Amino acid sequence: MTYPRLIDDGSVWIVVIPPVIWAAHFLTCYWVAAVWCASGAAPLTPVVWAIAAITVAALGGIGWAAVVAVRRYGGLRRPGRHVSRDEPEGRKAFLGHVALLLASLNGVAVLFTALPVLVFRQC
């Protein structure tokens, strides 16, 4: 085993990536809106486009993490298979499963974060 293992099989990083993307997206949206609104009550259109772009990028990143996770997990559903012993195969599948669930959760969270700009047209 060689360290550091970043994104190769069995690495835990795949679990961390979706939440980190969500947090970065959240913070950036907040910053963009706050800076824009603090510098004068101009129309919100550029902010809407900026946040749309950030959101698409964030969803892309999370989607990629989800694809990797599905590959590790070995499909979308694996009913009936149990991980009962400490072995690399089981570890990989378990991390893939956790990463997949986190990716879907964070995908929804990113969409919720972006929703207000679609509704509001002013600061």
Place this chain on the structure above:
Amino acid sequence: MPPQPRPLGGQSPPVEQAPACGVDPAKLCQGEYAIRVKSHIAVLAAPLLTGCGGRHSWLAGAGAEARIIETLFWPFLFGAAVLWLAVMALAIAAFRSRREETRGLVRAIIIGGGAIVPGIIVAALLVIGLVTLRALAAMQPGLSVQVDGEQWWWRVVYDTPAGAVVTANEIRLPRGETAELLLSSDDVIHAFWAPALGGKMDMIPGRTNRLTLTPLTPGSWGGLCAEYCGGAHAQMRFDVTVMEPAAFGDWLAAEAEPASAQALARQDGLSVFLDSGCGACHSVRGTEAAGQVGPDLTHFAARQRLGAGIAPLTDAALRRWITRTQDMKPGVEMPAYPDLSPEALDALVGFLMALK
């Protein structure tokens, strides 16, 4: 004593007055016990029910904003009730179920009921809430009122073309017109809430928050501070008086004037006021009293209540306020004046009550 019919609900009379229930007055017979329990439920429910009517009720629909919020409340309540019933039904079904093979069903319930359905519901609630917020933010104001939270009263400044009009503790608004309230604070965080008229908004030192109110029903509505702000927080109240637009215009013009000639003619009262040092904290325009620490008293007697809405403004209440301020409002940032002679107090109260 003949047995008396007993009303259900409300305060039940003491047990001794019910000889029908046996020799020992300390023991209750069964019917008695049931009545007791019912009346206790009534006593417990009373505060909940009184919340549904009156000057502080957010279901009174006295303002456009309150109505917008109410249209949000009923669907939310209905949805919550439906969900609760569904979960309860599911729980009962689970207890009674005799099924052997449940793995598929459990998986469906966890994924459907644990992720998909809540996701959709939360998304729907978010969108409805945002649309409501947008409707609230879109109201176009015709009148601007600055309200500052102070420990433990409200400084109110009307922004008019002729200049600022300063008053306190009672906000008057014209019916049918949207007023913009610019909310801030000079000390700690307070929150402005007139439930019958609209939403609640924090008052934060160094910031100005904007809230609109569009009153629809004339009358006197209650308001309060909704963010704990220190000892007398619970006694930090105010009135919102909704008037017909013409009457409001007259009131605002009168409020902009200095103190009335009738009040200023009460020389002895005015000199008690000035000699006691009240003017260091209070302003009465038209006199040399120009303090900024406490509420402006120029048209004090035109208010309906005293001490930030805690008591109806009467002669007796005002005497108590001046001589035993701390008893009336523990923690208040005004010194009491217990040592004024009766004559001086009479003159002072006469002067203050003439400040129409």
